[in-house]
Amino acid sequence: MELAKNQEHTVTIEGYGEGGMGVARVDGRVVFVHGALRGEKCRVLILKTLKSVAFAKVLEVIEPSSERMESDCPYFPRCGGCTYRHMSYEEELRLKKQRVQDNLSRIGGSDVTVEEILGAQDTLRYRNKAQYPVSKDGRVGFYRARTHEVIECEQCLLVKSEADAAAEALREYMQSCRVAGYDEKIGRGLVRHLYVRSNAAGESLICVLVNGDKLPQEETLVALLRGACPKCTGIVLGTNTKKGNVILGNRYRTLWGSDRLEDTLCGKTFRLSVPSFYQVNRAQAERLYAKTIEFAGLTGQETVLDLYCGAGTITLALSDHAKKVLGAEIVPEAIDDARENAARNGVKNAEFFCGDASDVAKKLARENLRPDVITVDPPRKGLAADVVESIAEMQPERVVYVSCDSATMARDVKRFAELGYTATRAAAVDMFPRADHIETVCLLSKLQRKEHIEIEVAMDEMDLTSAESKATYEEIREYVFEHTGLKVSHLYIAQVKQKYGIIERENYNKPKSEDTRQPQCPPEKEKAITEALKHFGMI
Template identity: 55%
Template sequence: MIKKNDLFEAEITAMTAEGSGICRADGMAVFVPGTAVGDRCVVRVVKVLKKYAFGRLEELLTPSPDRTTPDCPIAGPCGGCVYRHITYEAELKIKTQRVRDALERIGGFANIPMEPILGAPSRTRYRNKCQLPIGLSKNGEMQMGFYAVNSHRIIDTHTCLLQPEVFDRAAEAFRAWQKLSGESIYDEAAHSGVLRHLYMRCGEKSGEVLVCIVANGAKLHGEDLLVKMLREAVPEITGIVLNINRERTNVVLGRELRTLWGKPTIRDTLCRLEFEISPHAFYQVNRTQAEALYNKAAEYAGLTGAETLLDLYCGTGTIGLSMASRAKKLIGAEIIPSAVENARKNAAHNHVTNAEFLCGDAKDAARILYERGERPDVIVIDPPRKGCDAAVITTIAAMRPTRVVYVSSDPATLARDLKQFTAENYNIEAVTPVDMFPGTAHVETVCLLSKLNAKQHIEVDIHMDELDLTDAEKKATYSEIKEYVLEHTGLKVSSLYIAQVKQKYGIIERENYNKPKSDDAKQPKCPPDKEKAIKEALKHFGMI
């Protein structure tokens, strides 16, 4: 049995979802960061758990053919990038396999219709947003960079290959200002000091740059000097703002902003649409790959101009708005009020007149569409990493769109959710991985689901008493009414409830239909929500 500090030779045979190599010792899986499939190496055991262990690369005996010289000196301790030591082709293979493995092992799918991964044109300088935590070094000087893996220890960083060079210039000017001004550094444990984070955004197309200083206070020493030094170092800068965050929290931004110079937002263009981006606003950090992802999602949506498109988890509306010109109508649904307001502003700013945005979840959207007699032809979903709740998938299936386009940031939760979609009579038509964040372990996936052909899957529900119908009943059977109600509201109603509503609206039932077996028996009354749904169905079939 292996134990801590043991040394052993092994070959790396696979990769974890987090980007660590996998080898075996005494039959136990050992996870080793910084290795590549095909490496023959000496590994030191650093931690042993019940079923697996963690190791450290001690010596590389025979390198993998996938290996390349890392181009970042802090890639190891920083931990943000886990694939800078292998070729990009090898990285894309690993990410493709990760998606396939999740769908096979978690979803139980075989013969997956997988399309080639959409790789990025560049592994470097693609991020348009940067958050640098600020702290004190052991010698009492300011340090700024990224947290080491699984810690709040700051790795002092003067450049990051994932971020544009303009951020490096702004950060260096900020460092120089802090030395001159003597502004204090925030101490997380004591909740004292001022400077917490340096937060920057830029527009890839517009070239605009916004610098935001996150502070434990409403004012900085030497604000005019800070503005002067930043503007001299970064001529592209269009705004400098102070974000006030006095909370004891790991959340970077506080609620209050104060503009020190320029404007508090930047502009950028995505899929031919222009977006106004504030420090708080969501915007894809890799604009180029976001366009690739959205274009693939639009291809899967297959819009012709005649469809109603429902965009669930719409956020600030970017995915739906990118497809609005191809749809008859766009309806976005998002539970966060501020995001809904941003989506409405984005639609107005881009003169999109066929879009509306609702504040609510999937059930709220389904109810509103039902009440208006609308039905989405295509639904796009882009949930958080935890995926969809089971109830959301049930609601989507009840609306019976012909196509569902699922954009996922986690292959594991995607596989779990696709399993439920297939149980709801949806078929996986196509799957495309998208590398949104080269160098890191993350991979996005776009999946197309289609409703199974009704001619091939027929559900039969026949009651003998429906074979002898009154004139009114000939317009719709009980089964048809039940199906209509389920499709438009997600509610299941009984024949008894339908009979009660029919009777209430003067539709004469056959003698003794659905009567209790004894006069003393009590029958349940149709609930108001189901009565309303049945009434709408009766109207639809022209019965009232």
């Protein structure tokens, strides 16, 4: 039967795809199901069909998973802020760790094993930064899932309570003063976003982003915000007249109080402006940075270059463990904050550069700078190819890659491998409980030429079996993904091959010690790999 829109089917969910969607199959065709959990039997409605896959939603959960939960949020799943309020936190962590592992394997071509995922102790109100879009009719809330339609949310379980209070104050101001919200389709209207940053002491810095340079009755807005947020330390007006849905602009004016907010992280005090990059989950950020320091392997004698340093949080955390630290960031205000933060904390071994990471990396490479370790924490799009090349030109012993998107990180891991750097360790940190994103830190180590020599050997000298020569690991992985939507690692393929007597020679898939724990191939992936081996005539 050909799959078509509006058809109903009963399916069993085999695993998870991107965005936490359940993966099922109908007559061999992969179907991604919104809101379904692994192991569930569901009646689904086909929403959309493509050449090789289809998308569906759950009409009825016939046999629910033991990991399914009732959502504790009245806006879920309409609001796009959360993805996993319908499952246990333990299942969410398993899903996220597997995604990182699969991305490193399938996209990065790496056999590194994700050692652990550091789950959060607090999964409620952990975000120290909230950004509320404002609709043309004055709604203040969050975008509906996969749209730019604003859903008004009176209470969000991810953000601090003062952010909710500030949102209610802005609604009252816009209604009482008849101020229009922004229509991003036509570029008209005034109030675009509300931005609230909070610290560990419960203080907050509030910024209202507008399509202009001023607001009517600004004193009324200030009074309402101060009344709603007694521990507010500053209120800022940000100008953003560019069309589209970009949040921050490039001009700021202080309406009241300070335009900076102080917070503590890893034993350091930071002063943060509105555009400064700062991790949104303080407790998990400290665990992420501790893992970064561990992977860097510092003895106190190294020079470390930190690209995309923001306000200097990672740079200054590294400063206690290195001889010298250098930070680079394109946002001028963030570099000003970083320099001020270094001075406030008495850090004498830190230096900061303002500029694009690519330009800074090229400049330092031309100047023959040879840092021992380079850390990177790029935006979601990852590193540009020329940045990867410039980093490799500086020949650091180690590169520690911190990422909020394991797919783009995995792409860059593959680029680094082509330039002599291999992924040797990886860990995941759940910075965003209940949301779809996962933070990853990966150690890339420089291959030692004496230990890695390329040789050319004839196939008969390698004693290859006919099965071993039929298909590469990459071809098997591509076949599995194309036909099932599942992502499998080299390790899983090796395990299944060995099960069928295709003996692996001594290689990177074999543990170095007998008690080394390795993840075992899940049944649904073993079945998919087995089908691929049959397809290639290997079994």
